[in-house]
Amino acid sequence: MSLEYITGQFAIDGEFCGAETWGSGHINDTYRAAYQHHGAVIHYVHQRINHHVFRNPEAMMDNIARVTAHLKKKLGPRAARHGLTLVPTRDGAAFCRDEDGNYWRTYHCIEGTRSYDTIQTTQQAFEAARAFGEFQRLLADFPPPRLLETIPDFHHTPKRFAALERAIGADAVHRAVNAKMEIQFALEHKPLCNILLDANLPERVTHNDTKINNVLLDEKTNKAVCVIDLDTVMPGLALYDFGDMVRTATCRAAEDERDLGKIHMEMELFEALASGYLTATNGFLTPTERSLLVASGTLITFEIGVRFLTDYLQGDVYFKVHRDGHNLDRCRTQFRLVESIAAQEPEMNRVVANLA
Numbered sequence: 001m002s003l004e005y006i007t008g009q010f011a012i013d014g015e016f017c018g019a020e021t022w023g024s025g026h027i028n029d030t031y032r033a034a035y036q037h038h039g040a041v042i043h044y045v046h047q048r049i050n051h052h053v054f055r056n057p058e059a060m061m062d063n064i065a066r067v068t069a070h071l072k073k074k075l076g077p078r079a080a081r082h083g084l085t086l087v088p089t090r091d092g093a094a095f096c097r098d099e100d101g102n103y104w105r106t107y108h109c110i111e112g113t114r115s116y117d118t119i120q121t122t123q124q125a126f127e128a129a130r131a132f133g134e135f136q137r138l139l140a141d142f143p144p145p146r147l148l149e150t151i152p153d154f155h156h157t158p159k160r161f162a163a164l165e166r167a168i169g170a171d172a173v174h175r176a177v178n179a180k181m182e183i184q185f186a187l188e189h190k191p192l193c194n195i196l197l198d199a200n201l202p203e204r205v206t207h208n209d210t211k212i213n214n215v216l217l218d219e220k221t222n223k224a225v226c227v228i229d230l231d232t233v234m235p236g237l238a239l240y241d242f243g244d245m246v247r248t249a250t251c252r253a254a255e256d257e258r259d260l261g262k263i264h265m266e267m268e269l270f271e272a273l274a275s276g277y278l279t280a281t282n283g284f285l286t287p288t289e290r291s292l293l294v295a296s297g298t299l300i301t302f303e304i305g306v307r308f309l310t311d312y313l314q315g316d317v318y319f320k321v322h323r324d325g326h327n328l329d330r331c332r333t334q335f336r337l338v339e340s341i342a343a344q345e346p347e348m349n350r351v352v353a354n355l356a
């Protein structure tokens with residue numbers, strides 16, 4: 001079995017004594033393994049990288065190795081618990097490959113923590129946003145060379161929109177007829193696409209997958225301990241990360257909820273997010289970035305809705321689907337959330353102004 005083989009590849013002292021599947025990630029396969037060393041049991045996290053999603057694992061691991069090394073330097077003695085620590089292979093590499101050609105990496109396990117798949121409390125929203133903000137702050141002085149763009153144009157909304165227009169034109173699987181309202185919504189909101197790109201914002205090192213389940217929280221205190229899942233760390237705009245937090249953490253309903261009556265942007269959660277994020281980013285965020293916090297939520301939610309609609313029209317080629325019309329359902333929740341954010345934008349901007 002490949003996990004057994006893997007346990008011998010990394011520079012771990014101690015004897016492997018068992019592993020369990022770990023966490024609830026949707027992309028990679030994650031295991032927590034126990035090793036016995038001088039009578040103590042030490043845990044490590046082994047991950048099989050999904051190389052169908054990440055087409056260039058070497059470049060991705062190069063980014064992760066540089067970012068974790070920088071964070072380690074900045075965090076000093078706090079790094080052991082507040083930063084991810086990669087365990088090198090016995091040859092000193094950041095990853096290894098198994099007999100089947102899969103890529104594996106290993107991290108120190110951060111004990112006494114857990115992650116949540118959906119937002120439950122305002123404290124979680126505050127803590128997650130503070131952690132992602134802190135992550136950006138620590139990387140604000142990341143030295144050249146520029147990180148590799150492992151997924152080019154990941155948040156280039158105009159290009160995402162152009163892909164939608166091509167999908168509408170081609171109508172390859174004859175589904176446009178089922179999505180008339182959503183297509184109309186997208187076309188009417190096309191001017192949203194450029195709001196961040198036109199603002200001339202500084203490029204930064206960003207996380208790009210700022211869902212709440214990518215922050216480990218302390219099991220006892222619920223305080224944020226560590227940002228994880230660095231697969232999409234790349235050059236980007238700070239507001240891509242904040243916008244995606246607004247999209248995923250201000251609405252308690254699932255991304256594929258069919259009852260659109262449940263889709264609202266909750267002001268209380270937004271206030272907690274903005275407060276946590278601004279607490280951490282106070283020192284470096286520019287006034288223009290600050291002024292576009294709310295707009296970034298609208299934009300990223302719209303962009304993901306556009307991607308779901310595109311995939312629906314192309315016949316579900318990118319996102320995994322579990323039922324008919326799944327991607328159209330996902331598109332509808334996103335567009336409903338865009339409307340909810342737009343309706344509350346003035347109040348959201350007041351909240352931000354009061355925090356500043």
Ligand SMILES: Nc1ncnc2c1ncn2[C@@H]1O[C@H](COP(=O)(O)OP(=O)(O)O)[C@@H](O)[C@H]1O
Pocket residue numbers: 022023024025026027028029030045084107108109110111113114115213214216228229230231
């Ligand atoms: N270093 C770690 N220490 C403790 N738990 C971890 C660690 N890394 C990951 N996990 C757990 O494993 C889960 C999946 O990891 P993640 O890197 O987010 O993978 P995916 O890309 O599949 O989402 C996380 O949600 C978290 O619960």
Ligand SMILES: [Mg+2]
Pocket residue numbers: 025026213214229
């Ligand atoms: Mg994850």
